[in-house]
Amino acid sequence: MTAVQIIAILGLCWLVPKLADVKIAPITWAALLVLLATLLMPVFQLVPLPWALWTELPGRELAEAIRTRSGLANSASPLSLRPEATLQDLLALLPPAAAFVAVLFLDERGRMAVLRALVAVAVLNAVLGALQLAYGGAGLFAVFHSAHRGDALGLFVNHNHSATFLLIGMVASGVPRLFDGRGRTAGQWPVAVGVATLLALAVLGTTSRTGLLTLPIALLLFAYLRFPHGWRWQWGLAGALLLAAIVVGLAQTPLAQTTLARFAVVDQDGRQTFWSNTLYAIGRYFPWGSGFGTFTTIYPTIEPLDQVVVPIVNHAHNDYLELALEGGFPAMLLLAAALSLAVFAWLRALSAPPADRWQSRSLTIAAGGIVAIVLLHSADDYPLRMSAIAVPFAACLAMSFPRGRRRHARPGRPAWRWVRLVPAMAAGLLLGWQAVSMGVASFFLLRDAPGQAVRWRSGSADAWSRIATQRAIAADWSGSADAARIALERAPMDAAALRALGLAEAAAKRMDVAAQLMLLAGQLGWRDIPTQLWLIQRSNEVEDRVVVAQRADGLLRQNTQSVLLLGTLRDLLADPAGGIAVAKQLALRPPWRQAFLASLGGDGRVRGEEIAALYRQLAAAGAPADTAESAALLDGLWRAGRYPEVEAVWRAAGGEKLVGDGAFERSGSAPRGIGPFTWQAPGLLGANVGIETPDHAWQGKALLVATKSIAAGPAVRQRLVLAPGRYALRFMLRDGGKAATRPSWAMACAPAFSTDSPSLPTAWSAAQRGWVRGEARFEVGPACPAQEIRLIVTPMQGVRSLWIDEVSVARMPSK
Known part of the structure; x- marks a missing residue:
C-alpha cells in the first residue's frame, strides 16, 4: 500500500502543475475544487484545537473524562479522536485522486486503454477465482487468508469486493471497439460476449448477494453498449426470453443455489444492527464527526452487549453512514456536491451533439454505469475503502467530465514553472515522508517491535500504547504510565493505553484513581x-x-x-x-x-x-x-x-412424562442422545436403528429396528429416574413376525445396570393398520434410585424390520 501511495504522490506532483498548461472546462474545475476540499478535510481534522473549543464538540464527553483523569486536561487536541488513522485515510485518498487527475489529461484513446486494463484485470480475477473454487480455496491459488475462503475471491480478500470489480469489468467490456482499437468491429462481439459470460459466472462464484442483485443491471448495460441498434421490441422480447432461460438454468447450479440460500439468512448477518448503531453514533457526533478512520474506535463504545460477536465490526457496511459518522455534515455536503457535479457532467455529455462530445457516447455510458454500480454497492458494503476499487471508480468518474485540452504554445517562462513546481514538490516530499514513515512503523508493529516503530513515527499512539503494555508485563509501572500518557495525549480513546495507565495506578496502591480509569476503559467497549x-x-x-x-x-x-x-x-x-x-x-x-x-x-x-x-x-x-x-x-x-x-x-x-420423546418426534434421524431421558443405540451387532416415518404410520415418526439373524440383545435404551412403585411400560409395535419372536423390554437398576436383566413379560392386544399394543409391568424398589429400560431383540432367520412408537411409562396404583 505504501508503494501505491508513493506512486500516487509522484503522479500528483507531476500532473497538478501541468493543469495550468491545459484548457479546462468550468465544470471540471469545479470537480477539481471538490477533490481538493476532500483532501483538505482530513487535514483540518488534524489541526489542534484549544481545550475549551475541543470540549464543546459533540461526543467528546468520554474522551474529555479520560484526558482529565489521565492528567492531560487543558492541552490542545485535534477534532479527530484518532489522528493517526485520519492521516492514513488522507494517504489512502491519494491513489484515487491521482487516477482522477490523470484521466482528465487523457483523450478517448487513452481512456479506452484504461478500460482495457480494467477488463484484463477482471478476467485475471475471474480465472484465479475459478481456480480457487476448483481447489476449495486452499493451496497455491489462495492469495490471501480470508473469512470468505472457499468462494471465488480472485485477487481480493472480500467476496463482495471481488464481485464489484468483476461487474466493473463486465460493463467496461461492453464498450464497442474495446478489443480492437483500430476500428475493425466484425469479430469483436463474440469476444465481448465471452468475456461478459466469464465475468458473470465469476460473480456467481463469489456468492455475493449484492453482486447477484446488481448482476442484471451490469448485463443490461453490457447488452445496450454492445448492441445499441438491436433494441427493437422483437429483439427485446427475444433477449428477455433468452435471459430468462439463462437465469433459470443458472439458478439450478450449485453456485447459484449457495448464493440464493444466503438470502434466507440476510437478517442474521448483522448489517441492519450495524446501521442502527452507526446512526445512533452519528447523532452523538453530529455535525462535525469523530474524525476519519475512527469507526473502529467509536463503534465499540456504543455496541450493545447482546450484539458482541467474535470478529470485530471493522466497518458500518454502508459507506454513507460511516462517512456521516467520521466526517459529519461537511463530508455529506462534499459528497452531495461531488455527486451533483458528476450527474450534471454525465447528462451534459450524453445530450451534447456529436461535434461537441469529448468522447464516444458508449464510453460515457460505461463510465457512468461503473460509477453507479460502485455507489450502489457502497450502500451495503465498503468497496471504496479498497484502493483496487477506489482507483477504477475515480478513473471512471473522471471520464464523465470534459478532458483538458492543451493550450496553444506560448513562450516559456521558467520562473513561473518553478513557482508552480516548488509547492508541489514540497507537498510531495511531506506526504511521501508521511507515507514511508507510517508504512515502516506499521511493518514494525506487525512484528511486535513498537520501539522501532516510534523511531519512525514518534507520534504513533498505537506504538506508544503497545510499549505501555510491554512495560506493564515487565512490571515497569512507571515507564508503562509514561508511555500510556503519551498514547492518550494523541488518541484519548485508546483502550489498551488507558488500561495500562489504570494498572499502573493500581500497582502504586492508588486504587481509587485506578478504579476510575478502569471504569472509563470499560466504557470504551467490551473487547x-x-x-x-x-x-x-x-x-x-x-x-x-x-x-x-x-x-x-x-x-x-x-x-x-x-x-x-x-x-x-x-x-x-x-x-x-x-x-x-x-x-x-x-x-x-x-x-x-x-x-x-x-x-x-x-x-x-x-x-x-x-x-x-x-x-x-x-x-x-x-x-x-x-x-x-x-x-x-x-x-x-x-x-x-x-x-x-x-x-x-x-x-x-x-x-412432563416419565420417559423422554416416547413418540420419537424430537430425536432427529437416529437415537444418538446423551444423558437420561434420551434414546440411545448401544451399537448391537447385526442391528441398524433409526428414526423414520413408516408407510402405515401409527402417528408420525417411529423407531425402526432392522435386524439380521445374529442380532440378539438390547437394540435401544433410555435411562430414567423413577420413584419406588409399580409401573406399566406401554408401546406400539408393527412387526410381521410371530408373537414369540417379538421384541421385549428389560429394566436394570443403577448404579450397576446389570447386563443380564431378565425380559419383562409383555401382554399384547390388537390395534389398527397392522400395529399391536404391548404392555410390560415392572416394579421399582427403594434400592433402585435410577433405571435403564432396554428394547431386547431376539435372533431369527433372515432380515426383519420392526417399528416401535408411542413408548410411555405410567405409574400403577399400589396393590
Missing part, C-alpha cells in the same frame, strides 16, 4: 480482555453481581477465558442476587448459554436447588431451558450419581 477481567474481579470484591455477570457475558461472547468465566458465573449461583444476575444474562440467549448449563453438571459445588432456582428464573424471564438444551447438564448429574437432581432438572426443563 479489551485485561480491562474486563480487572473489572470482574473488582466487582466481585464489592459484590456487584450484575456487573460481574455482564462483563463475563461480554468476554464469553468472544470465546475467550471460557473456563475461568464459566466458573465465575457458577460461583454466583450460591448467592440469590448472583443467581438473578446470571439468569438475566442467560435470558438473552447468548451463544455460551448451553455450555454454561452443561458445566453445571460437572461442578459438585453447585447444588441442585441452585440449578432449580436458575431454571425457575429463566422461565420467569420468558427464556426457559428446554430438555434438549439441558441434555448435557442431565448427563453430568447422572454420571455424578445425583439422581434426585436429575429428576428436578428434567421437570424444570419442561419434562
